[in-house]
Amino acid sequence: MESGPELAGLALLGLVALLGYLLGSVPFGIVITRMLGLGDLRQIGSGNIGATNVLRTGNKAAALATLLLDSGKGAIAVLVARALMDETAAQVAGAAAFIGHLYPIWLGFRGGKGVATFLGTLIALAWPVGFGACAVWLVTALISRISSLSALVAATAAVPLSWFLGHTDLMLLAAALAALIFWRHRSNIARLANGTEPRIGKKG
Template identity: 75%
Template structure:
C-alpha cells in the first residue's frame, strides 16, 4: 500500500500542462489565464492540440497509477494509488506542491477503477459542458455525481474514494464557485 501510494503520488505529480506548454514555446502556463496547470487553462493559449494532450495525459496518469497498482497489489492498492495520483496532481512535488484542480486526473482514475462509473461521470461533465459551456460547473457536477453513482453500483470503497476526491475538487474550485454565483465565470474556449 505504501509503495502504491508513493508511486501513484509521483506519477500524479508530473505537471503535463506545464511540460507541454513549455515544450511548444507557449510560455509558463502558471502565468497564463487562470494560472492553473490543467487542460482548460492550456486551451486559453489557443493551442487545442496542447489542451487535448494535457487532458489525455492528466487523465492517463491517474488511470495508469490505478492499473499498475491493481496488477501488483489488488483492488485496495488500486484505490490507494488512484487517490495518491489525484493528490499528486493537486500538490505536485515538482511544482512546490502548487498544482491543478484535479478534474482530468479524477476522471481518469474513476475510469480505471470502474469504467461504467467513470464513463457516466465523464458523461455528466460533457452534458453539463454542452448545456452551459462552463468547465468548472461541469467539473463540479461530475465530482458530485461520482460518489452517488458508485453507491448506486454498490461500490462502497470507490464511493468513499470518490467522495474524498470530490470534496477536494470542490475546495479547489472555491473561487470558481464564487464566480458562478456572481455570474462571472468564463466559458470554455475564452482566452482570459
C-alpha cells in the same frame, strides 16, 4: 505484532502510494506548453496547470494532450497497483496520483484542480462509474459552456453513480476526492455565484 508478510504488504502499499503520488505530480500542462513555446502556463488565463487553461492558449492539440495525460496519470497508477497487489492498493494509488496533481512536489505543492486525474482514476477503478461521470461532465459543459461547473456537477454525481452502478466500495473514495475538487474550486464557486466565471475556450 505484525508478521513479516504483513510488513512487506504495508511496505509495498506505501511504495505504490509514493509512486502514484510522483506520477500524479508530473505537470503535463506546463511541460507541453513549454515544449510548444506557448509560454508559462501559470502566467496564462487562470494560472491553472490543467487542460482547460491550456485551451486558453488557443492550441487545441496541446489541450487535448494535457487532458489525456492528466487522465492517464490516475488510470496508470490504478492499473499498476492493481496488477502488483489488489483493489485496495488500486484505490490508494489512484488517490495518491490525484493528490500529486493537486499538490505536486515539483511545483512547490501548488498544482491543478484534479478533474481530469479524478475522471481517469474513476475509469480505471470502475469504468461504468468513470464514464458516467464523464458523461455528466460533457452534458453539463454542452449546456453551460463552463468547465468548472461541469467539474463540480460530475464530481458530485460520482458518489450516487458508484452506488447506483453497484460499486459501493468506491463511494468513500469518490466522496473524498469530490470534496477536494470542491475545495480546489472555491474561487470558481465564488465567480459562479457572481456570474463572472469564464466560459470554455475563452483566451486568457
